[in-house]
Amino acid sequence: MSFLLHIEHLVAGWQQAATQPFDLMLAAGEIVGLTGPNGVGKSTLLAALAGRAKIFSGRIEQRPGLRLALQTQDVPPVDGLPLSGRELLALTGASDDGLPHWLADRLDLRLDRLSGGQRHYLALWAILQAPADLVLLDEPTNNLDAAGVAHLTAHLRERAAAGAGMIVVSHDLAFVHSVCDRVLELGAGDVE
Amino acid sequence: MWSELFLVPFLTGLCLAILLPLLGCYLRLRDEWLAALAYSHVAAAGALLALVTAMPPAVGGIAAAGLAGAGKRFFAAKLAGGASYALLLLGGWAVAVLLAANHPMAERLGHALFDGQLYFSSSEQLWLVAVCSLMALLFLRKLANNLLLAHVYPDFFRVRGLPAWPTQTGFDLLAALALALATMSMGVMGAFALVFIPPWLAFRRGRNWRAGLWLALAIGLLAYIAAFIVALGLDQPFGPVLALVLIVVGLVIA
Numbered sequence: 232m233s234f235l236l237h238i239e240h241l242v243a244g245w246q247q248a249a250t251q252p253f254d255l256m257l258a259a260g261e262i263v264g265l266t267g268p269n270g271v272g273k274s275t276l277l278a279a280l281a282g283r284a285k286i287f288s289g290r291i292e293q294r295p296g297l298r299l300a301l302q303t304q305d306v307p308p309v310d311g312l313p314l315s316g317r318e319l320l321a322l323t324g325a326s327d328d329g330l331p332h333w334l335a336d337r338l339d340l341r342l343d344r345l346s347g348g349q350r351h352y353l354a355l356w357a358i359l360q361a362p363a364d365l366v367l368l369d370e371p372t373n374n375l376d377a378a379g380v381a382h383l384t385a386h387l388r389e390r391a392a393a394g395a396g397m398i399v400v401s402h403d404l405a406f407v408h409s410v411c412d413r414v415l416e417l418g419a420g421d422v423e
Numbered sequence: 424m425w426s427e428l429f430l431v432p433f434l435t436g437l438c439l440a441i442l443l444p445l446l447g448c449y450l451r452l453r454d455e456w457l458a459a460l461a462y463s464h465v466a467a468a469g470a471l472l473a474l475v476t477a478m479p480p481a482v483g484g485i486a487a488a489g490l491a492g493a494g495k496r497f498f499a500a501k502l503a504g505g506a507s508y509a510l511l512l513l514g515g516w517a518v519a520v521l522l523a524a525n526h527p528m529a530e531r532l533g534h535a536l537f538d539g540q541l542y543f544s545s546s547e548q549l550w551l552v553a554v555c556s557l558m559a560l561l562f563l564r565k566l567a568n569n570l571l572l573a574h575v576y577p578d579f580f581r582v583r584g585l586p587a588w589p590t591q592t593g594f595d596l597l598a599a600l601a602l603a604l605a606t607m608s609m610g611v612m613g614a615f616a617l618v619f620i621p622p623w624l625a626f627r628r629g630r631n632w633r634a635g636l637w638l639a640l641a642i643g644l645l646a647y648i649a650a651f652i653v654a655l656g657l658d659q660p661f662g663p664v665l666a667l668v669l670i671v672v673g674l675v676i677a
Contacts, residue, residue, distance in 0.1 A: 281582045299582040307575045313629030
């Protein structure tokens with residue numbers, strides 16, 4: 232088993248530390264879920280892994296040449312932009328193979344002509360299917376209906392089986408437990 | 424109309440009518456359409472300043488706009504929310520008007536720059552505009568995907584380690600230099616009209632990004648040709664006629 236990511240006693244934040252010390256060893260093909268109450272620092276940890284948040288102590292070791300993909304809770308600013316779903320996928324190098332039929336038929340429409348849920352799933356898909364070794368997902372089930380969550384769950388498992396490692400931050404405990412190999416609940420004290 | 428006297432200005436404007444709508448699409452993508460107006464005013468001020476210091480106005484205009492485009496990033500933290508463009512616009516306008524008010528030669532050139540008299544273009548200017556437009560289009564094509572990706576997925580753009588310099592400062596510099604060239608040839612408002620209105624319509628009506636670019640290009644070219652013929656036929660300054668044609672087209676299509 233090859234390790235993609237090794238995190239030791241990581242404390243991250245913005246102006247000040249916002250997380251408890253965090254440890255994690257992530258293998259290729261493994262999906263790890265992070266849950267916990269609001270404000271515990273789940274998204275901040277992802278931001279630190281992506282090089283956006285400040286690291287106050289601890290360290291992150293990545294496999295050399297690791298390709299990252301990051302989905303945040305920010306909605307891509309596509310209102311009023313003449314950008315089609317097919318063009319969005321092309322931007323990240325994502326394939327449309329495996330897209331649910333309710334999106335595959337709409338790839339040539341402008342993104343601002345899609346419903347909120349369709350747009351969210353397509354924006355998520357563009358990150359999920361981008362060529363990457365490690366995929367970081369922040370609340371991926373937001374705005375998804377039951378069919379969307381079921382499709383996402385199946386697809387994440389397929390992506391992991393193909394060798395990608397994933398860290399999934401979510402409040403949706405049923406989703407996290409159904410898709411992840413391990414679930415870490417962040418709270419008081421050290422984790423892992 | 425097709426004598427060399429008018430052919431040279433026509434071809435000069437034609438190059439810009441291809442470049443500016445496409446450039447405008449990327450400025451609009453970044454919510455920086457005000458930049459076009461700011462760089463045009465700075466270029467006008469730079470040209471007048473060069474004139475009164477016995478330098479070639481074109482050099483002064485391009486240098487001033489280039490400095491504004493490249494230097495903008497140094498003050499980005501203090502001048503967020505489009506403030507940098509508003510300050511550049513006001514500063515450029517103030518310097519240009521003061522120079523024109525205090526120097527007879529600057530007054531004449533100032534009128535030409537703000538009226539938009541395309542017909543004074545020389546063949547040297549045509550070559551400069553043609554070569555620079557071609558280079559700008561090639562550079563824009565190279566930047567296009569990264570500009571879109573950085574706008575739609577800024578975090579993904581960063582974690583993939585894609586080069587930020589050409590996408591940010593490089594594009595700022597490209598926009599500033601293109602607007603300076605356009606201002607020297609067709610005036611402040613003529614250039615702004617071509618940068619603003621075709622992309623505005625393309626964003627409203629385009630089926631996708633590629634179709635939007637083609638639509639902006641088609642609107643810009645057709646409006647430019649119509650304005651050139653009308654302004655020449657009625658013996659009117661080119662810039663205001665182009666602006667009026669584009670406004671009418673805009674109201675019909677939008």
